Amino acid sequence: MPAKVLSPRRSASRRRASLYPLDRELACDLVAANRTLARLAVLDAFGHVSVRDPRDPHRYLIARSIAPESVTAADILVLDLDSEIVDPRDEGKLLYRERFIHGEIYKARPDVNAVVHSHSPTVVPFTVTRAKLRPLLHNAGFLGLGVPLFEIRKSVGDGTDLMVLTPKLGKDLAQKLGKDAAVVLMRGHGDSVVGPSLPNAVFRAYYTEINARQQLAAVTLGGPINFMTRAEARTANDAMLRASSRPWALWRRRTMAELRAEEP
Numbered sequence: 001m002p003a004k005v006l007s008p009r010r011s012a013s014r015r016r017a018s019l020y021p022l023d024r025e026l027a028c029d030l031v032a033a034n035r036t037l038a039r040l041a042v043l044d045a046f047g048h049v050s051v052r053d054p055r056d057p058h059r060y061l062i063a064r065s066i067a068p069e070s071v072t073a074a075d076i077l078v079l080d081l082d083s084e085i086v087d088p089r090d091e092g093k094l095l096y097r098e099r100f101i102h103g104e105i106y107k108a109r110p111d112v113n114a115v116v117h118s119h120s121p122t123v124v125p126f127t128v129t130r131a132k133l134r135p136l137l138h139n140a141g142f143l144g145l146g147v148p149l150f151e152i153r154k155s156v157g158d159g160t161d162l163m164v165l166t167p168k169l170g171k172d173l174a175q176k177l178g179k180d181a182a183v184v185l186m187r188g189h190g191d192s193v194v195g196p197s198l199p200n201a202v203f204r205a206y207y208t209e210i211n212a213r214q215q216l217a218a219v220t221l222g223g224p225i226n227f228m229t230r231a232e233a234r235t236a237n238d239a240m241l242r243a244s245s246r247p248w249a250l251w252r253r254r255t256m257a258e259l260r261a262e263e264p
């Protein structure tokens, strides 16, 4: 069988990768993001988190295909925005099948530096009914930026398993997310949440789930729900962009302690 020939662009990209060892600090942040969202029951055995490489905006860091609560720094790898590996040493590693969500969102949204894709359990009912997920909790003001719904049937028709398994589907999802929203719902599947930083994307993924839970609780209490106004949501989002570093510090510290306890 003939040897696989790399395209000039891809081989150059791989040569460059070998010049840059993985940013350990950022890899640890990504481990903390995975484990935190698993601990908070936003991620289960599935779902994934990525962060754009600050040294090269055309690449991002993500774990190999593994359950988020098990991720360690050794599992973190670098992909380009076509969601292909850039380091030959990662050849053969199992990649997340839905990684195109991340690469295509980074291509479409230069302001986005982190992406969380989850099957956030309380969010899913809002993807299959006419109920609109709207911000009622001040931490979730970012929902006021819009909560579009990605309907996979409109993209590729009937008969899929609802997963984003191709670059085209990733691109369509990113297009549905649009230029402003922080969250795109995925029918019968979950959501993808973005942020300007990893701490903020983790914060938003968590509070998307919490707001959904509280909205469901408010509906069961009955009567009209007093949602945040557009102006309140905007102000609250600005405040939370600054405040999300506080829970992040707590979450990261807890994860580091957990990792130390796991050491033999």
Ligand SMILES: [Zn+2]
Binding pocket: 046, 047, 098, 117, 118, 119, 163, 189, 190
């Ligand atoms: Zn998924």
